[in-house]
Amino acid sequence: MKNNKPDLGRRRFLARSGITVAGVGIVSAGLLSATAWAARAVGEQGSATLMRMARDIYPHDRLEDKYYAAVLTPLAQQAEADADLRTLLQEGVAELDRRSRERFGKPFLDIAAEGDRVQILRAMEDGAFFQRLRGDLMMGIYNNPELWPRFGYGGSAWQHGGYINRGYNEIDWLVLS
Amino acid sequence: MTTKFDLNDDSLVVIIGSGAGGGTLANELAQKGIRSVVLEAGKRFTLDDIENDEWKMFGKISWLDKRYVEGPARLAKDFPNLPAWIVKGVGGATMHWAGVAMRFQEHEFKMKSTNGVVPGANVLDWPITLKELEPYYVKAEKKMGVCGTEATGMPFHGQSSHYKVVAEGARRIGAKCDQATLAINTQVRDGRPSCQVNGFCMQGCKIGAKWSTMYTEIPKAEATGNVEVRPQSMVLRIEHDKSGKVTGVLYADKDGNQQLQKARVVAVAGNSIESPRMLLNSASSMFPDGLANSSGQVGQNYMTHTTGGVYAEFEKPVHMYKSTVVPGIVHEWKDNDASRGHLAGYELEILHLGLPFMSAFLNPGKSGWGRELADSLANYDKMAGFWICGEDMPVESNNITLHPTEKDQYGLPVPVVYKTDHINDTRMRNHAYDRSTELFESIGATKVNYLPPYPASHNMGTNRMSEKARDGVVNKWGQSHDISNLFVSDGSQFTTSGTENPTLTIVALAIRQADYIADQMQRREI
Numbered sequence A: 001m002k003n004n005k006p007d008l009g010r011r012r013f014l015a016r017s018g019i020t021v022a023g024v025g026i027v028s029a030g031l032l033s034a035t036a037w038a039a040r041a042v043g044e045q046g047s048a049t050l051m052r053m054a055r056d057i058y059p060h061d062r063l064e065d066k067y068y069a070a071v072l073t074p075l076a077q078q079a080e081a082d083a084d085l086r087t088l089l090q091e092g093v094a095e096l097d098r099r100s101r102e103r104f105g106k107p108f109l110d111i112a113a114e115g116d117r118v119q120i121l122r123a124m125e126d127g128a129f130f131q132r133l134r135g136d137l138m139m140g141i142y143n144n145p146e147l148w149p150r151f152g153y154g155g156s157a158w159q160h161g162g163y164i165n166r167g168y169n170e171i172d173w174l175v176l177s
Numbered sequence B: 001m002t003t004k005f006d007l008n009d010d011s012l013v014v015i016i017g018s019g020a021g022g023g024t025l026a027n028e029l030a031q032k033g034i035r036s037v038v039l040e041a042g043k044r045f046t047l048d049d050i051e052n053d054e055w056k057m058f059g060k061i062s063w064l065d066k067r068y069v070e071g072p073a074r075l076a077k078d079f080p081n082l083p084a085w086i087v088k089g090v091g092g093a094t095m096h097w098a099g100v101a102m103r104f105q106e107h108e109f110k111m112k113s114t115n116g117v118v119p120g121a122n123v124l125d126w127p128i129t130l131k132e133l134e135p136y137y138v139k140a141e142k143k144m145g146v147c148g149t150e151a152t153g154m155p156f157h158g159q160s161s162h163y164k165v166v167a168e169g170a171r172r173i174g175a176k177c178d179q180a181t182l183a184i185n186t187q188v189r190d191g192r193p194s195c196q197v198n199g200f201c202m203q204g205c206k207i208g209a210k211w212s213t214m215y216t217e218i219p220k221a222e223a224t225g226n227v228e229v230r231p232q233s234m235v236l237r238i239e240h241d242k243s244g245k246v247t248g249v250l251y252a253d254k255d256g257n258q259q260l261q262k263a264r265v266v267a268v269a270g271n272s273i274e275s276p277r278m279l280l281n282s283a284s285s286m287f288p289d290g291l292a293n294s295s296g297q298v299g300q301n302y303m304t305h306t307t308g309g310v311y312a313e314f315e316k317p318v319h320m321y322k323s324t325v326v327p328g329i330v331h332e333w334k335d336n337d338a339s340r341g342h343l344a345g346y347e348l349e350i351l352h353l354g355l356p357f358m359s360a361f362l363n364p365g366k367s368g369w370g371r372e373l374a375d376s377l378a379n380y381d382k383m384a385g386f387w388i389c390g391e392d393m394p395v396e397s398n399n400i401t402l403h404p405t406e407k408d409q410y411g412l413p414v415p416v417v418y419k420t421d422h423i424n425d426t427r428m429r430n431h432a433y434d435r436s437t438e439l440f441e442s443i444g445a446t447k448v449n450y451l452p453p454y455p456a457s458h459n460m461g462t463n464r465m466s467e468k469a470r471d472g473v474v475n476k477w478g479q480s481h482d483i484s485n486l487f488v489s490d491g492s493q494f495t496t497s498g499t500e501n502p503t504l505t506i507v508a509l510a511i512r513q514a515d516y517i518a519d520q521m522q523r524r525e526i
């Protein structure tokens, strides 16, 4: 398949930069509910925890859960077949909750303040569990053509004849004093 | 395309690498009737392979063989196995390059005479002057089609929105800013179309408006019948005879079989990590420290330019991606003025990244996440920014060495790249961050982000030119001081890095070197 090669390269780049990736899920494909998507791999509570964590890693309040779920779903699906990954996720969630209880007396999901949750996550950011999620999310959010218009990024342009006749020189707010 | 030379033909020039240096040399020699084989480690790509997609192109054409980065710089932590962002493929890094083509300034050939001894740096004058190189700069600008120059008469691209924002900021703080002289067509020229502003110059130009040896020098060279390009041919070592002359090149072909191509002359042009690595890997009982290394300078003085990024956020959209990647240059601080607190100069090159790369480079590494970063990325369409490109100091301990135990897929020791700032580099970068901030704040930036250097796109200096054999690896023709039929034809020849992007100078040197090689062959000196 034509898409395999670039994916491999991307994976290698990220491996070299200390993070790993999974492919970008197709968002529009019928999705499980936000909490059910990873239940089989990490349980209901676990999947809700991962969703919270995902939204704390790259918080875009205006982006719907489905875009984060589109990253987490394939990860969870892969974990069903891959025991190491399953362990990484299960132990990661357990560790997150353990630290949250120790520091704030409640599981991660119940910590109300973003700043408090970030404190817990920062302390875990060097670990494989955190970096796996971060890498997948970076590709899933910022390298997702479906989301580019939401960020005001144009993506592939050559098939539209570039911007030479599509406003490359337009800007209306510069007051030339 | 169909020329085939015999492995035992010892009348050939063997050129290693098909990028800016090697591709140009092959064509220049071919036009003079000199026959060569170009051994290129990477595949041959076509315009059909080029996509407007940052990660896909990165995955497709980058040099991803194992490498290590060492040193205290942040790069070693963020990208421990990716010291450089360069290409493995016919055309080399001229596929990825942004097309910025500027000549060196006169004083940049004489940094030692200009500034005296710089403590902690290994500064040296080039054995050539701007005056000697000028006619070759003109030839290079014509060959590559550099817009905005007298040599081509091609106009500039026109001011993109990204350019306009920066130019206005520059005007307000009294800094010089001009459109960039780019080796990108603004008119149909040399059988290639005019730029349509796709904005993906660094992913390979889909329409071929930007000069790349991939579809200019290489096919032109092949059309003469004097050149055979062998893609997927990874050079392992260069062989020599008892008299110390090089005689041939051992390489692994696409099926992994070793082949020995005989040669009359060998020209090394594998970019500044691989070129010294090849010379070091060619060590023999006669040359125990590697070929052409009597000075001990092979692999030393590795330079990447003093770099970094600055991206400002505004209240209203800029749409920086609707532009050639580099639409202009703020060149107020390109001179050598010690009163700024640093020696040598820098340019602020207006440059955009797409959203995918911005997410990876805005705050690279493990801690690059969280609300602040996400908020900045949410402002992607309201960003404008620079890539800082300044002269970095040659430092002997910045170098390429061979890993003592680890081997790559070809069985060669993995290269270890050590690079860290000289204090002058740090001061220069901080100066550039400060001036950029002033510029952007003058037009209402709400936030200014400073990006650390990313994997090096400019790599120089590891086989440097010197007047005296004891100070460097090659003479003013790129001919090795030690072995008369061994040449270096890429950016590793640079004595110092200059402020300007390297490729125009690499091409000018290759054109000049071709004249010299032709002359020396005719006189039977080599």
Ligand SMILES: Cc1cc2nc3c(=O)[nH]c(=O)nc-3n(C[C@H](O)[C@H](O)[C@H](O)COP(=O)(O)OP(=O)(O)OC[C@H]3O[C@@H](n4cnc5c(N)ncnc54)[C@H](O)[C@@H]3O)c2cc1C
Pocket (backbone or CB within 6 Å): B016, B017, B018, B019, B020, B021, B022, B039, B040, B041, B042, B085, B086, B087, B088, B089, B090, B091, B092, B093, B094, B096, B097, B098, B099, B100, B101, B202, B233, B234, B235, B236, B269, B270, B271, B272, B274, B275, B278, B326, B456, B457, B458, B459, B489, B490, B491, B492, B501, B502, B503, B504, B506
């Ligand atoms: C993203 C990016 C943007 C850039 N923008 C600019 C710009 O705007 N202006 C500018 O001046 N420069 C720019 N550059 C730098 C420019 O691309 C390089 O300076 C130039 O291509 C270097 O030429 P070279 O001949 O030294 O090496 P390359 O062009 O890299 O060619 C080296 C070739 O040798 C091959 N090779 C290496 N080892 C072996 C081996 N053992 N056997 C066989 N083949 C081998 C490689 O596969 C490669 O094809 C940019 C680079 C990048 C990556």
Ligand code: SF4
Pocket (backbone or CB within 6 Å): A162, B184, B194, B195, B196, B197, B198, B199, B200, B201, B202, B204, B205, B206, B207, B208, B209, B210, B323, B324, B325
């Ligand atoms: S902006 Fe011009 S040169 Fe760059 S990729 Fe597009 S068409 Fe090619």
